[in-house]
Amino acid sequence: MRLLFAREPSLGARVLFFILLSIATMILDYRQQLEWLHSLLSTLTLPIEYTIAWPTKLVNNVNSALTSHHSLLTENSRLRAEHLLLHAQLQRLSLLEEENAQLRALLRSAPQTHSSKILVAQQLSASADPFVHEVMLDVGKNQGVFIGQAILDSQGVMGQITHVTPLTSRALLITDTRSAVPVQNARTGQRSILVGSGLSDTLQLKHTPETADIKVGDKLICSGLGGYFPAAYPVGSVQKITRQKGESFATIIVTPFARLDHHQVLLIWPNQAVTPPQTESKPEHKELPKKSPTTHSAHPMNGDKTHVLLKK
């Protein structure tokens, strides 16, 4: 019941109160002290995200219901052939892996790690802001997802997890301007950092010297330095190189292998040998590859020098 002459704070006062409250929450959120409110609101927004995922699921269901027997048979035989082929390749791979481990043991160097657990996740929604390249996934802390984890598709690396709630998680794609992937050139072994450009399907290779040995079409793979992205997974291929006189670094445009608008993604758990990144702290997106003393010819300056000598 409302009293007839009860004094209510005026509209302007209430607006001011809420704006001040918003500024307070913004500051607290910036300092990451509002995780509880984040997870509470994320639970509230779950129906919205599932509503969006629902039509795609429906279309898939209808598709599978309407597929004819014949096309299913042909697809099945094709998949069988593919399975056989991949199995044969896998056998060779395991042999190579063993041999590699033996050789590494002989050289007394650290064993290469490979992933042990893989999970397929569905993309729930994409970011509404054109400057932000992020996707929402339908797996979360309950499935063991952690911050900093790499996400892939069948072609290459897609990005990494930046935010985890119990049932969903948010991933930053490699094309976002805040993303940086430590990579190495598969042909020369030269390392550098691949930075997102903010445009879809374009990445930039940073800090590559003018004289570095790099060609259009070179394949770039994850170097595994920095600890977040698993080593040796393909990231992209060099599309265009612009060398400008007077500039110390060449401008190199790279196209990612991964289909970033695809709905299915893979999540990878590294082996126990790699220390998993702490789940509490946010990862530094711009991670620099550490200059480890064990690397030899892969050092950018070495390759650079030899190239200069050859040129002269």
Place this chain on the structure above:
Amino acid sequence: MSYLKNNYFLPMTFSLFASLVLLIIPSPSWAIWFKPTWVEMIVFFWALYLPQHFNLITAWIVGLIVDVLTNAPLGEHAATLIFTTYFVKTFHQQLRMFPLWQQSCAISVLLLVHQLILFWMQQILGQKPTWLIWVPPLLNLFLWPLLVTYFKKYTKSTSHAHF
């Protein structure tokens, strides 16, 4: 459930939910600038036609949900939305007297102000605004009359419609 007896309650909840769904619906990258700002439009509509039933705190919570959905700092959209909703609520009597085209012009200007405040805030946070921020309010200019003609019937009898 006395709420459900009200004519406006279900349309209001449904339209807010639908606008939030439309906000994060995936779209091709070329179309991302041609998305009308549905959430702000729906909030403005209810603040304009049912100011006594649409509380400021509803606008604030909707803003917070937008922040979570777009992964913005909590409070960014909430503060902006409550600021512009305040203007709609204060001038609702004048705005409702306007002819529809004039009303949609006024609302579009307010939406542009909303966009500008948002982009000013985002610029502080290190993003680059472009001239394309004009596009969503322009789209709203054409969508507002449709919205009003469709939803106005739910604002007529505000209490205890028996059906």
